[in-house]
Amino acid sequence: SLTDLHARKLRIVSGEEKQFFTLGEDNASLRVNERIDREGICGAVSPCVLSLEAVVENPFSIFHVIVTIQDINDNAPQFDREFVAIEIVESTPPGARFPLGSGRDPDIGTNSLKNYELTPNPFFSLVVRESPDGTKQPELVLEKTLDREEQRYHHLILTAVDGGDPALSGSAQIKISVIDANDNPPIFTKEIYEVRLLENVPEGSLALQVKATDDDEGTNAEITYSFSDIANSARHLFTLDSRTGDIKVTGPLDYEEVKHYEATVEGKDGGGLSTHTKVHIHILDVNDNAPTLSLLPILNPVPEDSVPSTVVGVIHARDRDSGDNGDVSCNIDGDTPFRLEPSSENTYKLLTASDLDREKVSAYNITITARDRGLPALSSNVALVLEVSDVNDNAPVFEEAAYSAYVAENNAAGALVLRVRARDADAGGNGRVSY
Secondary structure (H helix, E strand, C coil): CHHHCCCCCCEEEECCCCCCEEECCCCCCEEECCCCCHHHHHCCCCCEEEEEEEEECCCCEEEEEEEEECCCCCCCCEECCCEEEEEEECCCCCCCEEECCCEECCCCHHHCEEEEEECCECCEEEEEEECCCCCEEEEEEECCCCCCCCCCEEEEEEEEEECCCCCCEEEEEEEEEEECCCCCCCEECCCEEEEEEECCCCCCCEEEECCEECCCCHHHHCCEEEEEEECHHHHCCEEECCCCCEEEECCCCCCCCCCEEEEEEEEECCCCCEEEEEEEEEEECCCCCCCEEEEEECCCCEECCCCCCCEEEEEEEECCCCHHHHCEEEEECCCCCEEEEEEECCEEEEEECCCCCCCCCCEEEEEEEEEECCCCCCEEEEEEEEEEECCCCCCCEECCCCCCCCCCCCCCCCCCCCCCCEECCCCHHHHCCCC
């Protein structure tokens, strides 16, 4: 009931590092706390969901809330390069295809990149080929034989259009240079090169080698390698040896940040003919992130008459690693009258496990340890001091079971006859004795 929410102390607990949501002033509505960027949180993952929990008291209960972030068309397609230079030998027969730089659009679904357009030209047309990995690769198709002596350069504009309403677009300029004949283009040994690298691979390590061959001789058979299509984030992490085709790691890899890189490598011979191949680099997780713990106290101090299974706190464990490396379990160190009970994935309730007695133990130092299943396992802990509050569960006790005194018959009024004393083990007002 909405009328009960204030009395039941509704609170929002989020497992995310950023608090994207908060309670409204009416304490009954969930409001956006800061701008949510779906592309920054989830990238290409769909659906994009954020999980949080609503906690109420009297009685205690946890409600699990899942918020789905829907995409809007707020990103226009972009090309990695504003200018694309292509060299085509004049003896190239019609029908030859030349890969163009792919556009990138971080939006998903209908808002993602849908189509490419090319300025009309009698010598060239555009086809879009879908790669085995699902990406759309625009290719330039030669429609008529070129004549270098008649026209040495051709200028085109390639436009990438998304499916939003209204649609957004980005463009790149294509400059085509016509060169003299070189009748054998290079050929790569594979259409797609794939490699898997651990995220802790040392910088300078060899990731893989691409290799192309050319049946020509002399300079027309000398092949140089270069990245023709690669994201800026990957360009700082990998280098390509133009002579050997060696691709080396030159920066720190982080599986938690990026799990996959792809690039297009161009092999060009000395006569200007080129060919392309795809490179897929998969990053493998290692256990390099220790679990983190967050604690929400519910009862502190804990009344000593609390019944077993009373909720005193909520613990949320989080590990950025994946698989066994991110599978976290929590436990309480030592022997205490408290226990942990799983509530949902990586969320635990801290409960009383047995009766409490403030007169025996007035406070407990509790250490909760979170440990993952990696090899070797990583762990972290959080310390909590739980105080036990007093209830009036001890009656006063006299120091003696019976008192006796002798009084002279001529004793003056007001003289002390005897003194009795009782003690109470309770604290505060519960331990003050009156006679």
